[in-house]
Amino acid sequence: MAIKSLTVNGKRVPVTYNDPQMPLLYVLRNDLGLHGPRFGCGLGQCGACTVHIDGAAVRSCITPLSTVDVNKKIVTLEGLGTPEKPHRVQKAFIDEQAAQCGYCINGMIMESAAFLAKNKKPTEAAIKVALANNLCRCGTHARIVRAVKRASA
Amino acid sequence: MNIQISRREALLGSGALIVSFALAGSSTGAQGQGSAKPLALTEVDSFLAIDKTGKVTVYSGKVDLGTGITTALRQIVADELDVPMNRIELVQGDTLLTPDQGKTWASVTIQIGGMQLRQAAAAARQALLAEAAKKLGTDNLTVADGVIMAGGRKKVSYGELIGDKNFSIKLDPKQPVKEKSPKDYKIVGKSAPRVDIPDKVTGRFTYMQDFHVPGMLHGRVVRPPAIGAKLEKVDDSAARRIPGVARVVREGDFLGVVATSEWDAIRGADALKVTWSKSETLPEQAKLWEHVRATKVVKEDATSNVGNVAEALAKEGAKIRKATYDFAIHTHGSIGPSCAIAEFKDGKLTSWSASQATHDLRKQLALMLGLSPDNVRCIYVEGAGCYGRNGHEDAAADAALLAKIVGAPVRVQWSRADEHGWDPKGPPTLVDLQASTDDAGNVTAWDSIFYIPQAGPELNVPLVAADLAGMPTAKVSFPGNIFQLSAIPYKFPNVRTVCRRLETTPLRPSWIRTPGRMQNTYANECFFDELAAAAGADPLEFRLKYLDPADKRGIEVLERVAALAKWEKRPSPNKAASGNVVKGRGVSYTKYELVRTYVGAVAEVEVDRSTGRITVPRFYITHDCGQIINPDGLKSQIEGNVIQTVSRTLIEELKFDRSQVTSLDWKSYPILTFPEVPEIVIELIDRPTEKPWGAGEPAAAVIPSAISNAVFDAIGVRLRSIPYTPAKVLVAMQAT
Numbered sequence: 056m057a058i059k060s061l062t063v064n065g066k067r068v069p070v071t072y073n074d075p076q077m078p079l080l081y082v083l084r085n086d087l088g089l090h091g092p093r094f095g096c097g098l099g100q101c102g103a104c105t106v107h108i109d110g111a112a113v114r115s116c117i118t119p120l121s122t123v124d125v126n127k128k129i130v131t132l133e134g135l136g137t138p139e140k141p142h143r144v145q146k147a148f149i150d151e152q153a154a155q156c157g158y159c160i161n162g163m164i165m166e167s168a169a170f171l172a173k174n175k176k177p178t179e180a181a182i183k184v185a186l187a188n189n190l191c192r193c194g195t196h197a198r199i200v201r202a203v204k205r206a207s208a
Numbered sequence: 209m210n211i212q213i214s215r216r217e218a219l220l221g222s223g224a225l226i227v228s229f230a231l232a233g234s235s236t237g238a239q240g241q242g243s244a245k246p247l248a249l250t251e252v253d254s255f256l257a258i259d260k261t262g263k264v265t266v267y268s269g270k271v272d273l274g275t276g277i278t279t280a281l282r283q284i285v286a287d288e289l290d291v292p293m294n295r296i297e298l299v300q301g302d303t304l305l306t307p308d309q310g311k312t313w314a315s316v317t318i319q320i321g322g323m324q325l326r327q328a329a330a331a332a333r334q335a336l337l338a339e340a341a342k343k344l345g346t347d348n349l350t351v352a353d354g355v356i357m358a359g360g361r362k363k364v365s366y367g368e369l370i371g372d373k374n375f376s377i378k379l380d381p382k383q384p385v386k387e388k389s390p391k392d393y394k395i396v397g398k399s400a401p402r403v404d405i406p407d408k409v410t411g412r413f414t415y416m417q418d419f420h421v422p423g424m425l426h427g428r429v430v431r432p433p434a435i436g437a438k439l440e441k442v443d444d445s446a447a448r449r450i451p452g453v454a455r456v457v458r459e460g461d462f463l464g465v466v467a468t469s470e471w472d473a474i475r476g477a478d479a480l481k482v483t484w485s486k487s488e489t490l491p492e493q494a495k496l497w498e499h500v501r502a503t504k505v506v507k508e509d510a511t512s513n514v515g516n517v518a519e520a521l522a523k524e525g526a527k528i529r530k531a532t533y534d535f536a537i538h539t540h541g542s543i544g545p546s547c548a549i550a551e552f553k554d555g556k557l558t559s560w561s562a563s564q565a566t567h568d569l570r571k572q573l574a575l576m577l578g579l580s581p582d583n584v585r586c587i588y589v590e591g592a593g594c595y596g597r598n599g600h601e602d603a604a605a606d607a608a609l610l611a612k613i614v615g616a617p618v619r620v621q622w623s624r625a626d627e628h629g630w631d632p633k634g635p636p637t638l639v640d641l642q643a644s645t646d647d648a649g650n651v652t653a654w655d656s657i658f659y660i661p662q663a664g665p666e667l668n669v670p671l672v673a674a675d676l677a678g679m680p681t682a683k684v685s686f687p688g689n690i691f692q693l694s695a696i697p698y699k700f701p702n703v704r705t706v707c708r709r710l711e712t713t714p715l716r717p718s719w720i721r722t723p724g725r726m727q728n729t730y731a732n733e734c735f736f737d738e739l740a741a742a743a744g745a746d747p748l749e750f751r752l753k754y755l756d757p758a759d760k761r762g763i764e765v766l767e768r769v770a771a772l773a774k775w776e777k778r779p780s781p782n783k784a785a786s787g788n789v790v791k792g793r794g795v796s797y798t799k800y801e802l803v804r805t806y807v808g809a810v811a812e813v814e815v816d817r818s819t820g821r822i823t824v825p826r827f828y829i830t831h832d833c834g835q836i837i838n839p840d841g842l843k844s845q846i847e848g849n850v851i852q853t854v855s856r857t858l859i860e861e862l863k864f865d866r867s868q869v870t871s872l873d874w875k876s877y878p879i880l881t882f883p884e885v886p887e888i889v890i891e892l893i894d895r896p897t898e899k900p901w902g903a904g905e906p907a908a909a910v911i912p913s914a915i916s917n918a919v920f921d922a923i924g925v926r927l928r929s930i931p932y933t934p935a936k937v938l939v940a941m942q943a944t
Contacts, residue, residue, distance in 0.1 A: 056451070073451045077471045085470055090418045091411030095543050095592075096624040100874040103543055132411035141410060148409045152401060152840055155848055156274025156593030157408035158417075158544045164409060183882040190874060192543050193274060193593045194851030196885040198844070 060125040063087060064134030067125060075121035080104045082120060083131060091132025091161050095190075102162030102189035106131050112169035132161045135168060144168045147206035148199075155193030162189045167203040176207055247307045252335075252377040254307040255328035256285065262354045262367035264289065264296045269309030270321035271301040273564060274593035275845060275904055276402045277317045280837040284322050287395040288329035288388060290351040291366070293403075301566040301588025311565035311667075313596065313719065314689065315805070315902025318837055322900065324379075331377050331385040339369045390835065390896040397896060399840035404590075416562040416591035416600075417547045417621065424549065425454060427610040427620040428473040430463040430480055431630055432676075434487040434867035435715075439463060443481035450476050457613050462676035464606065466614050470621065488866035490714050497534055500638045504711040506662050512695035515702035520653035526644035529742060533641070533731035535912075535930045536861040538634040539871065540720055541879060544592025545627035546599030550607035551617035556583040561604040562591025568668050569601050573608050576674040576681055595852070597669050597718040599631040605671035609679075625872040632669050632718035633862060635661050635687070639731035643700075649743025651754065653702035656694065656735075658728060661717050662709035663688030669718045687717055690724025692801045693909065696732050697762065698754035715862075715869070721852065722908040725800065730930065733796040733913030737780070738926060746777045747917060748795045761806050762799050765830050765893065769795070769808030772891050773828040780917065781924035789816050792922025796910035805906040806832040806893075811914035815922045820937035822919060824854050824886040829907055831890065834898035843890050846907045850888050853911035855880035861931050 058071045063083065070082050078097070083089045083106065095103030097116045104116040107130040108123065123129065136142035141149065144164050154160045163186065170177070170185040177185070182203045191199065245267075246254045257265045266285050272278040278298050286293045299305050301312075309321045333351070340356040341347050343364055350357050357363040379385070407413035432439070444456040447465060452472030457464045465476035491499035521528060548561035557579060563569045566586035574581040591600060603620050611618040622630075638659040644652045666682055674681035691707045740750035748770050755762050769775075773793070782792060796809045812826040827850050836842055859878055863871045871877035916927050919937075925944045929936055 073469070073472060074475060081469070081471045084418070089411060090414060093415075093544060093592075094417060094621065095545075096874060098624060098873055100624075101543055132409075136410055138406040138410050138412060141406070145409045149401070149405055152405060152844065154402075154405050154408050155276065155844060156543075156590075157405070157413065158274070158415065158542075158592035160409055161411065180883075183885070186882045188881075190543060190879060190881070192541050192595070192852065192879065194848035194855075195844070196851055196880075196882055197847055197888055200882065200885075 061123060061129060062125050062127065063129045064131060072120055076119045078116050079106070079118040079120055079123055079129070080115040083115060089131050089133055093158055093161050095159070100190070101159070102166060103159050105162040105165040107165060107169055110169060110172065112166045132164060135164065142168065144171065144203070144206040147202040151198050151202040151205060153195055153198035153202040155195050159189065159191045163191070163199050167206070171203065171207050179204060245305055249307055249309070249324065250379050252328045252331050252375040252379060255325055256332060257374070258332070258366050258370045260367045260371050262291070262295060262365055264291055266296055266298045266325060267306040268298055268300045268321060268325065269306045269567065270317040271312045271564065271588045272404070272590055273312055274590065276404070276841045279400055279402045279404070280318060280841055281322055281325055282403065283395045283400050283837055284326050285329045287393050288326050289333050289354070291354040293395060293400060295354065301563070303566050303570045303586045308567035311568065313564060315800070315905040317902070317904070318900050319804070319902050322837070326387055327379055327385055330387045331379060332375055334385060335375060335377055336366055336369050340364050343369070393896070396835070396837050397839070397894065399838055402841065414589070415544065416560065416589040417544050419549060419560055419589050420619070421549055421551055421617045424617040424619050425466050425468060425614065426470040426473040427464050427466045427607060427618040428477040429606050429620065429622070429626060430465070430477050430482065431626060432461060432484050434484065436487040436489045437461070437484040439482065440485055441483040446481065447476040447479040450479060455614050456480065457610055459609065459613065459677040462609065462673055464610050466610055466618055490864050490866050490868070492866065493864055496636055496714070497638055499714070500636055500659050500710070503713070505708045506711045507709040509691060509707045509709065510704065511691055511707055512703055512705045514700070517653045517655045517702045517704040520702040521642070521644050521655065523644070523652070525647065526652060527646070528642060528644050529738060530642040531735055531738060531926070531928060533639045533734060533928045535637040535727040535730060537636050537715060538720055538856055538860050539628055539862050539877060540595050540598040540631050541877065542592045542594055542598055542627065545622035545624055546603035546631070547591060547619070547621045548600065548603040548607040549617060549619045550604065550611035552611055552615070557585070557608060559584065559586045559604050559608055560589050561586065562589060562594060562600045563604060564594060564597060564600070569604055572601065572668055572671060572681065573605065576605060576671060576679045577608060577612060595721040596723060597632060599627055601669065602630065602672040605673035609673045609677060628872045628877055629869045630672055632716040634720035634723065635713040635717040637724070637727035639728070641731060641735045643735070643739055645739060645742060649745060651700045651739055654696065654698070654700045654704070656705045656732070658691070658694045658705070658707045659710060660690050660707055660724065661687070661713040662711060669716060687719040687723050690719075693725040693728040693732070693798065695802060697756070697797070697799045697802055698736065698751070699756055700754065715864070722905040725905065725909045726853065726912065729796070729798050729909040730912040730916070733910065734916045734926070734928070737794070737913070737917040737920065741780050741920065744779045746779055748775055749777065751795070751797055759799070761832055762797070765806040765808040765832050766797055768891055768893065769810055769828055769830040772830060772889060773810035775810060780921040782921050785922055788818055789814050790922040792918040792920070794914045794917025794919070794921055796914040796917065798906060798909045800902070800906040800909065804833070804901040805903060807906050807910050809907070809910040809914040811911070811918040813915060813918040813922060815919055815937065817923065817941065820934035820941065822858055822915070822932055822937060823884065824858070824915060826887045826889065827911070827914070828889045829891070830893060831903065831907060832893040832895065833901040833903045833906070834895050835900040836892060836894045837900055839892055839894070842892060842903050845903045846890050847888050849905070849907035850911055851880060851885055853908040854886060854915070857912040857915050857930055858932050
């Protein structure tokens with residue numbers, strides 16, 4: 056068993072592992088007990104596992120632990136905000152009631168928060184393109200787009 | 209605003225009400241699992257409890273599958289009891305604590321489950337008022353926020369009245385308790401924000417996939433590469449060298465790996481060298497419809513029979529039109545693969561899962577493992593959205609089997625391929641239709657045959673683990689209600705609709721959102737449009753012509769969707785359409801199961817003639833489900849119905865070879881993405897004095913046909929095979 060340090064949600068945390076190829080998602084969920092990043096496909100196809108690494112939206116289900124170290128700033132949905140102090144994107148999702156089952160919503164929020172950081176006033180069409188690789192099965196798309204739009208205002 | 213209620217009025221409203229409370233624990237009706245809490249549908253205490261602090265606990269057998277329904281259920285109870293919503297806790301789908309209100313399916317959670325809760329709350333409120341009348345010495349009482357007041361001076365709270373006691377009140381559906389007058393509802397009918405969303409958007413919510421129990425191990429299942437394949441040989445030497453792998457479990461053809469960490473379980477499963485026998489049990493996909501047509505018919509059910517169809521069809525001069533429609537096999541495609549945890553303690557099993565029917569799962573797990581149902585407790589933990597019976601129950605069976613064998617709590621998380629490959633499917637549907645018209649285009653006869661799998665004998669899907677391990681489970685099980693809406697809402701002089709129930713269907717069938725009602729409405733509403741076009745009639749007018757004139761709500765839904773969509777009265781196809789990308793519009797209608805929720809839909813489509821690609825820029829929906837509990841929650845359900853069904857109509861088709869499902873990820877089973885999602889314009893028709901009906905399914909029923917009819921309007925080509933892929937559109941255009 057090996058050990059290394061990561062920087063997650065502003066804190067330095069030690070993690071132990073057997074396999075350096077283990078995806079980051081399993082460390083975040085099972086070792087650090089985080090519920091934000093979700094297992095959806097393990098293939099990088101759906102986006103449910105999205106986290107920020109140094110501000111970029113990354114699919115943690117296909118990010119081997121070996122590729123991240125303590126110098127990379129990992130932020131999960133929990134690190135973005137809380138029910139008491141939500142991030143503006145999270146608040147916009149609450150205001151628009153933009154969730155049905157909500158399982159994909161982690162990816163929607165993490166992807167759009169990273170997108171909005173670089174695109175202050177996107178058009179609706181640009182938002183849709185930015186989220187084109189994030190899947191939702193409940194059909195919450197229209198509300199999600201409205202929420203991202205609201206967060207950008 | 210408070211409501212004046214006299215004790216006399218309260219008592220008159222309910223012949224069956226026994227106005228007395230019993231000490232906690234002394235109530236009757238306890239059953240199994242060591243519970244003292246009543247579960248019978250005839251007891252108020254089964255559904256709700258109020259403690260001495262005034263906190264209300266609602267016990268719901270219906271569960272929240274991600275629709276937000278538990279917010280609506282809280283609204284119903286809070287309003288009926290006159291307590292604020294935040295004083296309500298809700299326990300769902302726990303076989304030890306919640307009554308068996310049936311599976312969470314078929315758009316009946318509000319309609320049946322919610323109304324049972326409303327009755328329980330109304331009975332509880334009346335009992336509390338009667339007790340307060342005794343205590344305060346007056347009949348002239350008002351209630352606000354769980355406090356009963358007499359003339360503004362004397363007051364007593366629900367908590368003070370109930371103390372440590374139960375209600376001990378019987379409920380009798382034949383003698384319903386008087387409920388509040390609809391005009392007095394303050395919480396029902398309002399868009400209360402969903403209670404779960406703040407936690408869901410911040411990572412604080414615990415889904416089934418997040419749930420843990422102490423000492424838990426991680427299990428992974430290894431399914432055969434072919435349905436029906438036998439496990440011949442396992443070489444687990446490489447798997448057992450992986451640190452963390454605790455056990456490789458083999459039971460018949462069931463194979464699984466249990467490890468101390470999830471990743472080690474995955475690696476262990478990957479490292480197994482397994483030899484399976486060859487098995488080819490599935491038909492060739494290219495010949496699916498020939499296969500369906502050739503499958504043995506075990507039963508023929510006439511779902512409607514009016515007049516004499518044979519005679520009308522044979523009549524001289526009758527113009528006969530025939531068409532065949534088909535609808536592909538679909539998978540649920542939950543974004544989170546199924547997950548469950550099982551734990552055995554002292555011979556008793558506790559199972560946590562996102563099952564839509566924990567009371568049924570309890571019986572299934574008991575049968576499989578040879579346990580008394582009293583020794584099985586199933587607890588619902590909300591998972592990723594489920595649109596019918598998907599893989600949750602199977603994951604629960606996997607976990608139970610592994611936990612039993614390894615003697616420790618085991619969590620099983622399915623992979624994406626497990627979910628796509630092994631969740632039960634929406635069966636293929638084939639429909640033959642014919643109709644006769646007279647010279648003026650009037651429909652003289654309607655005749656249809658639906659080729660759909662047989663029903664029952666029971667409504668539980670066999671558990672994969674039990675099948676593989678050779679343990680007892682339901683052998684034959686099919687979605688019985690898929691005959692619904694084979695009959696039509698239109699009044700033709702001669703109508704015959706027949707369901708040929710087939711002995712088998714490829715792949716394990718279950719129900720996916722709007723099961724049968726979607727496929728059947730699709731064929732009916734498209735073929736109806738064919739008749740309108742043949743008659744040179746406006747398709748919306750043609751519907752109004754044949755609807756029962758006494759069915760005012762149905763007519764209103766159609767008239768209002770016409771106004772909403774600014775429907776231009778003319779026959780289809782649109783003669784003015786030209787150019788490479790052509791626009792069209794189509795209408796569709798349902799009265800769900802011919803007895804409840806009304807939906808009118810208008811689709812706007814664009815068809816690219818050169819590529820065959822269809823896009824759906826806009827949908828208009830009018831929706832009448834009676835009394836609306838939560839308008840925004842209802843809109844959310846309608847939006848979900850539209851978007852998910854546009855996906856099913858245009859894109860989705862499960863692929864398989866002779867051995868197994870080959871659509872094992874999102875690349876091989878794509879679904880609709882953001883750029884393709886239509887704008888949705890919704891008009892809700894609220895009828896506060898009518899019964900509330902369901903909304904989780906009905907709007908989905910009309911989506912495929914509205915799109916199909918709009919495509920015909922655009923290009924004059926009738927599409928009859930779902931999904932409407934560009935390749936199929938091009939072929940249909942060439943054939944026309």
